[in-house]
Amino acid sequence: MPQIVVEGLGKQYRVAERKAGTLGALGGLFRRNYCMVDALKGVSFNIERGEVVGYIGPNGAGKSTTVKVLAGILVPDAGRCEVNGRVPWRERIEHVRRIGVVFGQRTQLWWDLPVIESFELLRDIYRVEEAAYRKTLDELVTRLNLGAILDTPVRQLSLGQRMRCDLAASLLHAPELLFLDEPTIGLDAVAKLAVRDFLRELNHAHGVTVLLTTHDMDDIEALCSRVMVIGEGRILSDGTLDGLRAQVSSERRLIVDLERENGSFEQDGVTVERREGHRVFLRFDPRKVPAAELIGRIASRHAVRDLFVENLPIEEIIRRLYERIPA
Amino acid sequence: MSNALRLYRRFLGISLRAQMEYRASFLMQSLGNFLITGVEFLLIWALYDRFGQVPGWSLAEVALLYGLVNTSFPIAEVLSYGFDAFGSTVKAGEFDRVLLRPRSLVLQLIGQRLALKNVGRFLQGLAVLSFALSGLSFDWSAAKVLLILLALVGGVALFFGLIVLQATLAFWTTESLEVMNTMTYGGAETAQFPLSIYPAWLRTFFIFVVPLGCVTYLPVLAVLDRPAPAGLPDAALLFAPGVAFVFLAVALRAFQFGVGHYTSTGS
Amino acid sequence: MKAYAAILSARFRTLLQYRAAALAGLACQVFFGLVRVAIYGAFYALSSGPQPMCFAEVVTYIWLGQGLLRMIPMSVDGEVRAMIQSGSVAYELTRPLDLYGLWFTRSVAGLSAPVLLRCLPLFLFAGIFMGMQPPSSWEAALACAAATCCGLLLSAAMVTLLTITLLWTVAGDGITRLALITVWTFSGIVMPLPLFPEWLQPVLKILPFRGLMDTPFRLYLGHIPPGEALPFFLHQLAWTLALVALGRWLLSRGMRRLVVQGG
Numbered sequence: 001m002p003q004i005v006v007e008g009l010g011k012q013y014r015v016a017e018r019k020a021g022t023l024g025a026l027g028g029l030f031r032r033n034y035c036m037v038d039a040l041k042g043v044s045f046n047i048e049r050g051e052v053v054g055y056i057g058p059n060g061a062g063k064s065t066t067v068k069v070l071a072g073i074l075v076p077d078a079g080r081c082e083v084n085g086r087v088p089w090r091e092r093i094e095h096v097r098r099i100g101v102v103f104g105q106r107t108q109l110w111w112d113l114p115v116i117e118s119f120e121l122l123r124d125i126y127r128v129e130e131a132a133y134r135k136t137l138d139e140l141v142t143r144l145n146l147g148a149i150l151d152t153p154v155r156q157l158s159l160g161q162r163m164r165c166d167l168a169a170s171l172l173h174a175p176e177l178l179f180l181d182e183p184t185i186g187l188d189a190v191a192k193l194a195v196r197d198f199l200r201e202l203n204h205a206h207g208v209t210v211l212l213t214t215h216d217m218d219d220i221e222a223l224c225s226r227v228m229v230i231g232e233g234r235i236l237s238d239g240t241l242d243g244l245r246a247q248v249s250s251e252r253r254l255i256v257d258l259e260r261e262n263g264s265f266e267q268d269g270v271t272v273e274r275r276e277g278h279r280v281f282l283r284f285d286p287r288k289v290p291a292a293e294l295i296g297r298i299a300s301r302h303a304v305r306d307l308f309v310e311n312l313p314i315e316e317i318i319r320r321l322y323e324r325i326p327a
Numbered sequence: 328m329s330n331a332l333r334l335y336r337r338f339l340g341i342s343l344r345a346q347m348e349y350r351a352s353f354l355m356q357s358l359g360n361f362l363i364t365g366v367e368f369l370l371i372w373a374l375y376d377r378f379g380q381v382p383g384w385s386l387a388e389v390a391l392l393y394g395l396v397n398t399s400f401p402i403a404e405v406l407s408y409g410f411d412a413f414g415s416t417v418k419a420g421e422f423d424r425v426l427l428r429p430r431s432l433v434l435q436l437i438g439q440r441l442a443l444k445n446v447g448r449f450l451q452g453l454a455v456l457s458f459a460l461s462g463l464s465f466d467w468s469a470a471k472v473l474l475i476l477l478a479l480v481g482g483v484a485l486f487f488g489l490i491v492l493q494a495t496l497a498f499w500t501t502e503s504l505e506v507m508n509t510m511t512y513g514g515a516e517t518a519q520f521p522l523s524i525y526p527a528w529l530r531t532f533f534i535f536v537v538p539l540g541c542v543t544y545l546p547v548l549a550v551l552d553r554p555a556p557a558g559l560p561d562a563a564l565l566f567a568p569g570v571a572f573v574f575l576a577v578a579l580r581a582f583q584f585g586v587g588h589y590t591s592t593g594s
Numbered sequence: 595m596k597a598y599a600a601i602l603s604a605r606f607r608t609l610l611q612y613r614a615a616a617l618a619g620l621a622c623q624v625f626f627g628l629v630r631v632a633i634y635g636a637f638y639a640l641s642s643g644p645q646p647m648c649f650a651e652v653v654t655y656i657w658l659g660q661g662l663l664r665m666i667p668m669s670v671d672g673e674v675r676a677m678i679q680s681g682s683v684a685y686e687l688t689r690p691l692d693l694y695g696l697w698f699t700r701s702v703a704g705l706s707a708p709v710l711l712r713c714l715p716l717f718l719f720a721g722i723f724m725g726m727q728p729p730s731s732w733e734a735a736l737a738c739a740a741a742t743c744c745g746l747l748l749s750a751a752m753v754t755l756l757t758i759t760l761l762w763t764v765a766g767d768g769i770t771r772l773a774l775i776t777v778w779t780f781s782g783i784v785m786p787l788p789l790f791p792e793w794l795q796p797v798l799k800i801l802p803f804r805g806l807m808d809t810p811f812r813l814y815l816g817h818i819p820p821g822e823a824l825p826f827f828l829h830q831l832a833w834t835l836a837l838v839a840l841g842r843w844l845l846s847r848g849m850r851r852l853v854v855q856g857g
Contacts, residue, residue, distance in 0.1 A: 013592070073426040075591045089590060097429035108424050112345040121341060124334045125428050125435075359772035366779050373790055377645070378637040496618075513626045517633075524636030529629065 002046035003084060003177065003209055004070065009043040010078030011065055011233075012036045039065040040076065041233035049176070050207040052199070054224035056214065058322050062233045063213045067179050070211070071101055083177065097126065100170035104182035107166055109154045115165050116150040119172060126173035133172065140168040143198055160191030167198065171208075178202075180212045184219055196222045217314040229321055236321060241314070248317045253310050254282040254294065259303035270294065278305070283312075331434055338438030346443060353444065361447030364397065368451075371519065384521050387462035388551060393519045394459050395475075395543050397452025399482025400515050401445040407487050409436030413494035422589070432586065433579065436494075463551070471550050474565065478546040481568030485542050486511060488571070488578035495578070498585035518543045523556070530556065534567075538574055541567035597691055598699045605703030619664070620712045624719060627660040631724065646788040651815050654727045655786045657720035658811045661713035662742065665705050666806055667749055667777050670757040670770055671697065678760045687849065694842050697757055701750035730816030737820040741810035744830040748805045751837035752777060758841050761848035782808035788817075802833035 014034045040062045047053055057063050068074035069081055072088030072095045081088060088095045102108075109118040123133045141147055144164040149157060157165065163183060170178065180199075184192045200223060202208050212219060220227055220241065227244055229237040237244050254270075258278050265272055265280065269288035273281040284294055291309055298304065346353050371393070380386065404411065413436065416422050425435050465471070489511045514537060522530050522544040533540040548555065549564035631653055638649040647655070674697060677683040686693055720726035729735035756770050778784055780803035787798050787808040798804055809826045812818045818826060 068423070071427060073423050073590055092426065093429045093431075096427050099427075101427050106420065106424070110341060110345070113341060117341065121337055124330070124337050125430055127330055127429075355769055356771070359769065362772055363775045366775055370779065370785055373785065373794075374637060376791055377789055378641045380640075381636065382640050500618075513622075513629065517629050520633060520636075525629070525632045529632055 001085070003049045004045075004047040004211075005080070005082045006046070006066075006070075007044045007081070008079035009040050009066070009069060009076050009081060010038070011040040011062075011069070011074070011076045012038055038233050040069075040079075042079070043230070043233070043235055044079075045228060045235060045238060047209060047211065049209055050203065051226060052203050052210045052212065052224050054212050054214065054220040054227040055230065056217075056220065056227060056318065057230035057236075061230045063230055064181065066230070067101075067181060067211070067213060071099060071179055072096055097173065098176055100173070100175035100178045102163075102166055102170045102178070102180045102183050104163065104180075104185040107154060107162055108169055109162070109165060111155050112153055114151045114153055115146070115157075118154065118165075118169060119150075122169055122172050128173050132174070136172055136174055137168075140171060143201060144168055145194075160187050160194070163187060163191065163195060164198075167195065171202070174206075175208065177209045178211070180210060180214075182214050182216075183212070184214065184216050192216070192218070199223055217318065221314060229318070231322060236324075244321075245311060245314075245317055248320050249312060250287055251283050251285050251312055252291065253312060254284060254291070254298075255308055255310070256280045256282065256298060256302070256304060257306040259305055263302045265298070267297070331431075334430070335434065335438055339441050342438075342440045343443070345440070356444035357447050360444050361451065364448045364451045367516075368455075381521060381524055383523070387459050388547070389519075389521065390455050390459035391463065391547050391550070392521060392543050394452055394456025395478055395482060395547070396515050396518045398449055398456055399452075399479050399542065400486045400511075401447075401449035401452060403483045403486035403490065404445040405442050405449070406437055406483070407490040408442035409439030410487075410490045410494035411442070412439070414497040417497045417589075426586075426590070433582075465551060474546050474549055474568070477568040478542050481542040481546075481571035484575040485537075485539060485571035486515070488575035489514065489537070491575070491578040491582050495582045495585040498589050514539050521547075534559075538567075538570045541570040598695060601696065601699045602703045605700055606707050616708065616711055619708065620715065623660045623663055623712065623716060627657055627716075627720065627724070630656045630660075647786060647815075647817075650725065650727060651817075652786055652789075653725050654815060655782070655811050657717070657724060657726040658814060659783045659807055661716045661720070662709055662807065662810075663783065664708040664712070665742075665746055665749055666781055666783055667705075667753045667756065667774060669774070670753060670760060671700055671704065674700070674757050675760055683761075693849070694754065694838075694845050698750055698754045698838070698841075701753040701757075702746065705749050705753065706746055727815075729814050731820070733820035734813055734816050737818075737823045738810045738814040741805075741813050741823070741827065741830065744827060744834065745806045745810055748802065748830055748834045748837070751834050751841060752802075755837050755841040755844070758844045758848060761845075761851070777803050777806070780804065781806040782811065786811075788812075802837070805830035805833055 013036070015037050016034055043062070043066060055063055055066070065074065069076050070083060070088060072083075072092050075089045083095065084098055086095050109115065110121065113121075119137065122128075123130075128136070141150070144167060146164060146168060149161050149165070152161075154162065154165070167183070183199075184195055187195065196219065199210060199212075203210055203223075210223070212224065214220065224241070226239065227237070227241055228235055229244070237247055239247075253273070256279070258280065261275075261278055263280075265282060270282050270284045273283050275281070284291075295307060295309075298307070375386070381389065409416075413422075416425070416439075425432060428435060460475075493511065517525075517533065518539040522533055522540045525533070530540065534545070545555070545559075545564045545567035549561075555561045555564050634649065634652050634656070638645070638652070674683070677686065686696070689696070717726065721728070729738060756773055759769060780787070780798060780801055782804065783806075787795075787804055790798060798808075805826075809818070809830060813820065813823055813826070
């Protein structure tokens with residue numbers, strides 16, 4: 001049985017309609033109109049143990065609503081949801097004991113305390129056995145390179161250091177399942193890489209299931225074997241990154257560096273995206289024009305210094321997918 | 328249970344150290360609180376100075392009421408900071424984190440901080456209480472000592488309950504503080520006078536709805552060997568403080584209901 | 595000027611959203627009005643000697659106080675406090691507005707919106723059922739209204755000043771709480787100022803706090819004849835100007851400190 005089973009999840013929020021102007025606001029004291037907003041409209045998916053799943057979608061698409069339901073802090077209006085065979089919101093304490101949650105925007109550490117004291121407090125909160133705690137802590141300290149900052153108060157940490165500590169904090173009780181909400185937000189490139197490397201190792205070494213929401217497509221490319229895209233409360237796409245590409249567009253990009261700046265590339269199945277000096281960006285569909293054929297043709301007509309083929313950047317794919325969502 | 332106690336001790340230690348991080352501010356707060364009670368006392372004194380005494384109640388007897396309220400209320404405040412500051416916890420989205428931890432919500436909220444700044448008020452209340460007890464000439468008995476202790480503990484439960492109710496409002500409105508602050512502080516102010524000065528409907532309110540009278544006025548009547556107010560059997564005076572625990576239980580129930588609302592609306 | 599009007603109206607609309615808070619606040623104010631009336635009723639019932647105010651006047655004074663309760667500084671501006679604590683207050687400097695003016699305007703809105711909402715129903719209730727008296731004359735009513743407006747400005751100056759002190763004592767609210775209690779005690783809301791001991795009266799006359807409640811209320815009651823109101827207005831305005839000047843000076847020092855430290 002999959003570790004996470006979600007079937008037809010639905011959630012509506014009631015939102016007060018505001019009237020314009022001070023008079024309208026005064027009127028709102030006496031009568032208020034509400035409208036229902038669908039945050040989730042029948043979301044279904046399964047996640048197996050040990051999977052690393054990226055969960056992406058534009059702001060307001062329903063990502064955090066889903067994660068809140070899975071974490072047991074929000075009760076849905078419709079549908080079924082089981083995590084480790086439990087309904088999260090019915091058995092809150094048993095459920096949350098086995099999951100870890102990291103919010104990139106918010107720390108779960110005690111602001112004024114040295115990091116290690118937050119860890120010890122969490123050990124008591126989660127009732128972790130001393131021996132198990134030692135072992136986990138040692139491993140986390142090594143892997144996340146926390147040794148030098150354990151005694152520093154949290155408010156003095158840099159964002160990257162803080163995120164590493166937050167990751168450790170959410171793993172001290174050795175959860176089987178980890179929810180990450182934008183874990184790399186605001187981090188510099190080095191810190192991002194550190195977080196990604198750590199998550200990959202964690203998944204390999206302990207088989208921890210990871211559900212990752214992010215706006216950073218590099219996170220997805222680096223970590224996720226599977227991507228779910230949500231928009232307007234529905235799952236728009238669920239599968240591998242390559243599958244997602246194929247679903248949205250099979251186009252590739254050919255970049256050509258020419259000896260001279262001019263030259264025409266008009267031909268079937270190829271569009272000129274843009275030119276930058278000697279460099280020309282072409283988009284083509286390999287099903288209509290095989291790459292080898294196209295390259296041969298261009299090389300025979302132009303003085304080519306260099307050329308290379310690449311996939312459409314994942315951002316581009318996602319942008320196109322989002323654009324299809326009815327507003 | 329033992330683990331819960333251990334956790335609470337750890338929470339306390341952390342809270343103390345965190346408060347010591349801002350030592351100057353902590354000292355200012357304690358001093359502020361101490362002076363505040365001084366100002367309050369000035370007001371009561373001014374009232375007595377101008378008008379003389381409440382009929383049938385000597386200054387020492389009124390001091391007993393004042394002392395009871397001002398020892399139990401600050402203890403409740405020390406313990407209940409997590410509920411007192413609950414509005415901002417919810418507003419900042421931090422309550423999600425509390426829900427994500429495998430522990431009872433009440434334990435976590437009590438452990439959030441030990442608000443030591445209220446110690447000033449407690450000391451002042453204690454001083455007035457001992458002044459009252461030494462100034463009064465009544466027959467001491469074990470039962471009376473027990474009753475006074477019960478009234479104190481009941482008072483803590485009652486004020487704690489009021490603060491829990493205040494926290495509960497935060498699930499529905501982000502501007503809850505004002506109302507319940509008037510309820511807690513106003514209630515404390517009201518209970519400093521003998522209930523006999525209030526009109527009947529207010530007496531009923533403070534005995535049966537927000538049972539402040541059950542932890543101050545009624546047990547004090549029993550300690551002073553006075554009869555129960557009309558309509559109540561004398562034995563009721565002895566059991567009155569127990570009502571506060573019922574009140575606290577109801578308040579905690581209401582809080583749980585609020586949690587249910589929170590998890591179903593996500594706001 | 596237009597910018598301030600916009601801030602005022604935006605704040606108003608925000609505050610008007612809290613319907614439940616408004617209703618509950620109203621109920622609370624009525625309730626504690628009743629409690630206070632009961633307390634003074636009991637004391638007046640047993641006092642035989644002459645008092646500076648008769649009981650009916652005290653009742654009116656109490657209800658006026660409950661109606662205008664929210665005009666008294668209750669707390670500092672919560673949003674500004676959050677900005678100061680998070681350090682984002684430095685961004686406020688980038689706005690093309692005078693920061694003091696901005697905060698002062700926010701305070702004016704925060705203090706007047708709840709009062710405007712609640713005082714009418716409360717006065718109606720108290721006038722019909724609770725024996726609150728009408729103003730002693732038309733002139734008294736006008737003078738009271740003018741003094742209330744001055745009191746509002748004075749109150750906003752106090753709130754703004756307290757908010758500014760947070761630039762120094764970020765984590766603590768010890769000073770603010772102490773200051774607020776002082777304001778409350780000596781404004782007349784807890785106990786009408788004429789009932790304070792005689793020896794304290796000269797001090798109360800000088801302190802700024804009476805301008806918040808006591809001055810308008812005694813004009814309303816006719817304790818101060820409208821013809822003699824001028825020195826009282828001057829007292830309110832002088833204190834307002836002094837507090838504004840102090841606030842501005844502190845703010846400029848505080849912000850300089852902030853800029854030097856880099857937040």
